[in-house]
Amino acid sequence: MRISSDNIEEDLSPLSITILELLKMNEEEPVKGKVAFQKEMFLISNYVDKVNEWTEFVPHYLGPYSEISEVSMDNLISMNLVEKEEGYTYKITPSGIKALDLKQNLFSSEEKEAIADFKKFISNLTDDEILLFIYASHPDFTIESIKYRAIMRTRVKDSISIYKKGVVSLEKAAFLAGINIETLLDLQEA
Known part of the structure; x- marks a missing residue:
């Protein structure tokens, strides 16, 4: 189903606009994979209250998962606003950019900056690191993890x-490792 610019404003949910905003950030850098997409949306939803209301994250096989986010992404693909490339890489299309330009007032500049930061953070990590x-950081979402x-x-x-990679502090890295900073420093040098 392709939509025309005449009715695009009625056809896009706030969640769809959020996804388009994510995909447009950082010079339209694609989101690489389902894990990256779901976890970027999870981080955004934890920071932006209104997104949290739309996403409905639950514990799942690979941690937090939002079925409605996945359905929204599929809808954007079917409307030719997002392109899914090989390996589940998602990229905003020119039509997606045009549609987003019609709906620019959903997020404050601070919220847009946070979305860009989350995208940059996740794009620097492997799936296992994500x-x-x-x-x-969110152990409540591990109960269903495989x-x-x-x-x-x-x-x-x-x-x-x-x-x-320079994306977390030494203190955060030690927290992620489950060890103290001194031990992490010793292991890093080994």
């Missing part, structure tokens, strides 16, 4: 990797 960050034990087995290595 899951470690989410699992350590990867929790595997992620926890490699948490120190992945925490060091995240820290070396």
Whole structure:
């Protein structure tokens, strides 16, 4: 189903606008994979209260999951506002940019900056690093996870990797690793 610009404003839910906003951020850098998409939306929903009302995250096989976010993404793809490339990489289309431009007043500049920051943060991480960050920071969402034990087995290595990428502080890396800062520093140098 393709939509025309005549009725686009009626057809886009606030959640769809949020997804388009996410995809447009950081010079339209694609979102690489379902894990990255779901966890970016989760971080956004935890920061922006109105997004939290729309997303309905629940514990799932890979941590927090929002079925309505996935359905909204599929709808945006069917409307040709988002393109799904190989490997579940999501990219906003020119039509998506045009549609978003019609609905720019949903987020404050501070909220837009936060969305851009979450996207940049997640885009620098592997799926396992994303899951470690989410699992350590939001343990309530691990109860259904099929990867929790595997992620926890490699948490120190992945925490060091995240820290070396410069996206978390030493203190946060130690928290993610489940060890104290001194031990993390010793392991990092080894």
